Amino acid sequence: MSSSKKIQNKQSQHPDEWKKIADAKLKHRVKLANLPFPEKVKILVELQKIDNAFAKASGRKTGKVWKI
Amino acid sequence: MDETLKIINGMVKKGVIGGYAIGGGMAADYYGEPTLTYDLDLFVYFASDADSCELISMSPIYKYLLDLGYKAEAEGFLIEGILVQFLPPYNDLIREALDYAKSVMYNDTRTRIFSLEYVLAIMLQTGRPKDKIRLSNLHEIMKDPNTKTKPDYDKLGKILTDHGLKDKWDEFIEENTK
Numbered sequence: 001m002s003s004s005k006k007i008q009n010k011q012s013q014h015p016d017e018w019k020k021i022a023d024a025k026l027k028h029r030v031k032l033a034n035l036p037f038p039e040k041v042k043i044l045v046e047l048q049k050i051d052n053a054f055a056k057a058s059g060r061k062t063g064k065v066w067k068i
Numbered sequence: 069m070d071e072t073l074k075i076i077n078g079m080v081k082k083g084v085i086g087g088y089a090i091g092g093g094m095a096a097d098y099y100g101e102p103t104l105t106y107d108l109d110l111f112v113y114f115a116s117d118a119d120s121c122e123l124i125s126m127s128p129i130y131k132y133l134l135d136l137g138y139k140a141e142a143e144g145f146l147i148e149g150i151l152v153q154f155l156p157p158y159n160d161l162i163r164e165a166l167d168y169a170k171s172v173m174y175n176d177t178r179t180r181i182f183s184l185e186y187v188l189a190i191m192l193q194t195g196r197p198k199d200k201i202r203l204s205n206l207h208e209i210m211k212d213p214n215t216k217t218k219p220d221y222d223k224l225g226k227i228l229t230d231h232g233l234k235d236k237w238d239e240f241i242e243e244n245t246k
Contacts, residue, residue: 029205030212032101038175041069043102051104063106064141067149068069 041068069108071148073177075136076110084132085154086113089169089180091162092153093202095187098172099217100206107144107151111166111182114156129154161186161193161231184217185224192233192240207244 032043048065055062079085090098092109114125133145144153157163165186172181182190188206191199209217228234 026208026212027214029101030209030215033099033209034214034216035102037098037172038069040097040102041174044097044105047102047104048106064146064151066069066106066151 041066069148069150070175070177072108072150072152073174073179075138075147076152077178079129079132082132084128087166087180088112088154089166089182091155091165091182091187091190093198095182096191096202096206098181099184099187100202100209103202103205107142107153109153109155111155111157111162113166126154159193161189161227164227165190183223184219185227188219188224189227189231189233192228192236193231195236203240204244207240 032040035043045066045068048063052062052065054060076085076088080087088110090108091111092107093103093105094108097103097105112129114128129145130140133147134140139146141151144151146152157166165182168183168186169180170183172179188203191203191206206217209215210219225234228237
């Protein structure tokens with residue numbers, strides 16, 4: 001069975017739990033979106049650092065981490 | 069980023085560029101959740117702009133920034149630790165977005181950024197996979213009752229109609245409300 005099919009099965013078996021997870025995730029994303037601009041830029045730099053670490057490990061070329 | 073914006077504001081003051089507004093991924097991040105990007109896209113009025121058919125010259129920007137000791141890198145300039153791309157408003161929608169960009173503060177520094185309605189319309193028009201993802205993410209956030217990301221739907225509707233994007237928007241809404 002494909003992984004997407006497995007997820008669909010789980011979703012249909014436990015719809016309330018999946019809805020709770022999806023709602024919590026959206027709530028968190030809205031909180032992030034409501035942050036002030038400079039706070040978002042700080043998070044962006046953290047994302048760049050994470051991406052750079054993965055890129056380095058896999059030999060992938062990536063951009064430069066911002067110095068703010 | 070304060071320092072980067074101060075240098076760019078200095079370019080406007082000294083007439084190197086006619087004005088600017090933040091667009092691209094950073095503008096989407098301003099209204100939505102932070103997502104990965106490595107460059108700060110600035111749409112600028114070039115000094116020779118106006119409505120002339122002249123070729124756009126980047127040389128005043130290059131000269132000014134090189135004289136200040138900043139390095140040209142990739143398709144942009146590394147200014148105070150941030151890769152900045154200077155882009156011309158390449159179509160009517162972008163030109164309008166630049167004209168009507170809003171003034172915002174980044175800490176103590178004033179800057180200009182595309183308004184939410186234009187960010188949505190541009191992502192819809194561009195239609196690259198990453199724009200579709202960003203648009204869909206923003207749309208989800210816009211629907212939440214606790215969001216601060218609320219477009220002016222009348223203004224958005226006018227922009228979409230003026231630039232022939234209304235059908236595309238309706239398709240997008242239909243796909244994203246299933």
